[in-house]
Amino acid sequence: MTKSGQIPYSFNFVVFSDGFDDGFSSGSDDSTLYETQFRKGGTQCIEETILSNAKNGTPVTCLVYTLLLPWAAEVALGHNVPPALLWIQPASVFRVYYYYFNGYDKLIGEDSNKELMHMLNSIQKPKVLVNTFNALEEEALKEIDGKINMVGVGPLIPSAFLDGMDPSDRSFGGDLFETSKDYEEWMNTKDEGSIVYISFGSLVVLSKKQKEAMAHGLLESRKPFLWVMKDKGEETEEVISCMSELEQLGLVVPWCSQLEVLSHTSLGCFVTHCGWNSTLESMVCGVPVVAFPQWTDQTTNAKLIEDVWGTGTRVAANEDGVVEGEEIKRCIEMVMGKHERGETMRMNAKKWKEVLL
Structure with a gap:
């Protein structure tokens, strides 16, 4: 993307059907069939693209x-x-x-x-x-x-951000969704480094028990927060029992522009699943993290964050795999408070930001 958010003229896009033009449903559709259809359609598309480009004098x-x-x-x-x-x-x-x-x-x-x-x-x-x-x-x-x-070749984030654009303009482009930016106005009213941001990416969905624990941890920390909860549209009592009390302290939204949030001066801590994109973005923005890994590479990323790069601390789950509210509160206070380790994490996060920018 260019700084104006436009696609460069030299880019061409080729589309193909994956066999599920109405979308894939993990609850009812056959994942094996989907993978087979995707591979078949993708193979045909790549072959046709390679051959047509060669014929047109612009070989791949x-x-x-x-x-x-x-x-x-x-x-x-x-x-x-x-x-x-x-x-x-x-x-x-x-x-x-x-x-x-x-x-x-x-x-x-x-x-x-x-x-x-x-x-x-x-x-x-x-x-x-x-x-x-x-x-x-x-x-x-x-x-x-x-x-x-x-x-x-990284970090692969919008070039406008790395090019030192006006810090008051955090509209970096590339967002897949358009939504209200009320959360940004709310963040503007908070003190520097005071907000806890919670997001677990596009795939991870927390259990109701884990959401309840997260809510209690946030309430006990008494810090303003911005929590991205993809299923917020459900009946609030089905999501979190203390939702009304929770929303008096912070905001719960279904989506936000993560780079805009991470680069905001009011942000003090990122509670993250440690997906690699989120991990890199936190480092580019100089934000210390509470590592809350779920699967795949995330546990290794959390290990690197805590023990190698020193930009955050990792939560500990109980025997049922749930991270209790008290543990969440402890980690947030560790990262944002006057604890010596927290000061070191914030210093290291700032150091990596300076290295990148």
Whole structure:
């Protein structure tokens, strides 16, 4: 995207049907059928694009694919187009996968990452583009076994933000949804570094028990907060029993522009699932975090945040896998309060922001 939010004239987009034009429902549709249909439609589209571009005198010189689409590399190789994997998790996590799947294959069943690693092993000197940067993961970005070349190309966030745009203008573009910006006006009324921001990305949905615990932790912390809750539209008593009391202290919204929120001067802490995009954005904005990982790479990201980069602390769950309200309160106070560790986290977060910007 350009600074004006317009798509560059040199970009062309090709669309194809995944076989589920009315949308995929995880509750009723067959996920295996969906994956098969998506692969079939995607393969045909890539092949047609490569062939038509060659015919038009604008040959495809590289195909960039992500970790969930290893079959795309097969299509490219079949047409003599070099593929490059765009790895959207930390380089550290890539190394974990690489060494795990190159040595324990017989112990592992079907897995998308297993297919991906097999694909990479079949390519002579494959290139991996990683959404990270050298200062953050210098060791992890080193060549693997003389076989795999990794290149840091991140952080992949709107260039306008990294180019030092006017700090009073935080409309970075690229948002998928249009919604009310009432939360921004509310944030403008709060003191610098006072707000707790809670968001678990687009996929994670907390259990009702965990939402209740989160609500009580926020109430006990007595700090203003902005909580992104995707199912807020349901009856409030079905979501959180103390919703009315909660909304006297902060805001609960179904969506917000995360970069705008993280870059706001009133923000003091980010309670996050530690998805890699959210992790990078918190570092770019200099915001310390309470790490609340759920799955995939998030637990490793949380480990890096707490023990390597020192920009946050990780919550501890009980035997039922629920993080209690008291624990949430403790972690928020750790990050935002006068505790020595909290001061170090805030200092480290600021340091990484300066490195990036």
